[in-house]
Amino acid sequence: MLDHIDRHLDRDLDLDALSSVAAYSKYHFHRQFTATFGLSVHRYIQLARMKRASYRLAYRDAESVTDIAMDAGYDGPDAFARAFRQRFGQSPSSFRKSPDWEPWLAAFGPLDNARSKLMQKTFTIDDVTIREVAPTPVAIMEHRGDPATLGATIQRFIAWRQAAGLHPRTNPTFNVWRSERRPASPADYSLDLCVGTNRPIEPNGDEIKAGEIPGGRCAVLRIVGNTDNLEPAALFLYRNWLPASGDEARDFPIYCQRLSFFPEVSEHEAVAELFLPLK
Template identity: 90%
Template sequence: MKAALQNYHARMQRVLDHIDRHLDDDLDLDALSSVAAYSKYHFHRQFTATFGLSVHRYIQLARMKRASYRLAYRDAQSITDIAMDAGYDAPDAFARAFRQRFGQSPSSFRKSPDWEPWLAAFGPLDTARSKLMQRTFTTDDVTIRDVPPTRVAIMEHRGDPTTLGATIQRFIAWRKAAGLHPKTSPTFNVWRSERCPASAADYSVDLCVGTDQPIKANGEQIKAGEIPGGRCAVLRVVGNTDNLEPAALYLYRDWLPASGEEARDFPIYCQRISFFPEVPEHEAVAELFLPLK
């Protein structure tokens, strides 16, 4: 029974990966049932039973999530192109659907996203993905590395985590103006609080970009800093890198007590290796670093 269930989950996982890779294609029932190796007459019911969403609804949400990321963080792409990539024949139809879901027009969202309705709208999609995408980590997934110190430019986010998206938007705009492209200047997040502290006002994270260049603030609150070098336990996470809390909990709660190591006096942090929507969501990569003595 266990082997049969694992096989079933693997086949459904193939479908989610295929959808991620082919959001621009015609994802009809014939193609997806073939990927899963199930009869098309039963596949849509199996999908709904497994994920709590119909195939059509899942694809709609996945396309709309990518579109919203592009609107907020990729200002070089036109709203018309984003609408077409999301499967809409005309920008007006996309704008109506977008406003209905998020309470903002695409152009308004691009200028000043309201992230609370956005988070609520994608709750069903995140729940569906988490059903099969929960990783169980083992000690074999953790390596110990000596990492060099890295000079960084820092934009701090302090306060309500639901407004983090706006800080990320400003951070991306600033680093673009500074010429610090992710392919040549590494991206880090340093967590100075829990992901969900008792008070939202206590949430604290540093958005960082590695650079040796003199820092030009360009009107933003940017400061220079350094991620210290030294020994670190490193855990690589592939897919679902929006929420790295399960990986962090594994390092702190399971790996660290069993390893005999001691944590150093610097917060846990991550390096963003590849990003959604530049890569399909299940191919996004982040490495989590737990500094050690």
């Protein structure tokens, strides 16, 4: 049912249609959904649509607030603005200019909790392939510090690559993790946002640096769907696949290439490939 909702966020997801898909009566479907996920189906749909809208506000400057409001299921920008302010404490225009990410993360806690209960991905040894990877020169924007502020770094990264003409369709996007997803101290969180480019990297203060993702053998695991949290896939590679493979990890962090992005595609269509460098 959650997969069906994600695939049809632009459609009329009323209780009659959803209970029919679930093969329950309306009463039993609504009761079962709420008992299973801890929030009503209406609330889940609202949050899923609002998440997509907030991503578009933060990362897609060319899209108008009116279009975003209509796609989120509201009759117009005023109703959307009231709902947005109530949930995040900012107007849509204020969020677009300077998002406050901590209330945003807190607001989507119920959505993330619902998804994590029954939408865990499972992997098998056969899902992993070995690939010989060529070295890739990259421009790097480092994020160092509390992961709650990562959204602001992503905004700056997108703005810089747009100004540099490095579109995701022509220049690959990588994330290199240099710390655990949840280190003991949030200040120790460390992630590199990278874009592949053969151009010389012009100095840009401390924002942009030149670097390289080294070539060599890698274990590759492809993830399709919600790619916000790739920790379960990374743990599978380290804890399950690597000991069984007889291989040894190389001295370079695990990293991913993002092949398609939410909200440009629906969350169930987002694709990332996780690379574990091998000796």
